[in-house]
Amino acid sequence: MAHELDGTKVAILATDGVERVEVDQPRGALHAAGAETELVSLHPGEIQARQFDMHPAGTLPVDRLVSDASVDDYDALFLPGGTMNPDQLRMNREAVEFVRSFVESGKPVAAICHGPWMLAEADVVRGRRITSWPSVRTDLRNAGAEVVDEEVVVDQQFTTSRSPADLPAFCRAIVAQFAAARAAA
Template sequence: MAHELRGRKVAILAADGVERVELEQPRGALHGAGAETEVLSIHPGEIQARQWDLDSAGTFPVDRLVSDASADDYDALLLPGGTMNPDQLRVNEDAVGFVKTFVDSGKPVATICHGPWTLVEADVVRGRRLTSWPSIRTDLRHAGAEVVDEEVVIDGQFTSSRSPADLPAFCAAIVEQFAHAGRPV
């Protein structure tokens, strides 16, 4: 089972303020399963990571600008959290457009913690069952989602989790979901 994602390419959309473990651990699980990943962002260079939103936690290199990326280039999308990260993404036209196009493609999308904020902005959660960090659940409800408080929630193409405490279950779920998803033509 070490190569169930061989040949798959996963976009990780993140900006400054990303919660380090919510990018690092899922990316490690994806790499361990054979996937290739690219960090997409709204500016070139590096993005600043945080630990529990408060402490600086190093940087991640940006592989590609989201404005230069196409959903067609990827098999799956990961939206990590951290409060500042999705707050910046959801006001960026290119990031929101990429997410909307990706969801419309039917390919799998995984999100954790505050990550669903970008999904809300892209207006793609109506009628979907999701979980998230408690403080954004009202936003999800107002956008038409059914919100639950569970470790991992899988609804069609969406896989969501609440917080870093859920990472072991989230990482296992996204590898499985990304492996079983068909490649839309």
């Protein structure tokens, strides 16, 4: 088992409505590579996860509130999808500012499915090459991104994917990107 992310701390920004598999599989890949993760959210306790946006998929414990989180506490940021999750997060000023500050720090940011919606809301995609779930692509284009339909897209500090079907490639890519950023730091 590789430990290329030993000592790396990753913030997972999510709230109610997050797509369960889009948290579990990347988190598992990050842990297997030695990273520590924290679920950062809007409210304490637990968040409600979903499967295919429609079906309850249990809860996930919240480790820290976004209002108490600092970019300085983390080496990377991960934005999972689910339609309701980023739609709620983008209505929260602190969550949007957390994402914007993370991008401004130059640290790596990964987003899958509807997760890139937060990048559009934070106004950090202008001139960047991005992919996402199809319904988010117009918002990304309107925010100035070059939107493509590819399994995984890596553009500087961003790693993005389209859907849960892309999770195997996405998980490999985020481990590689987070490790490369750590090595360069």
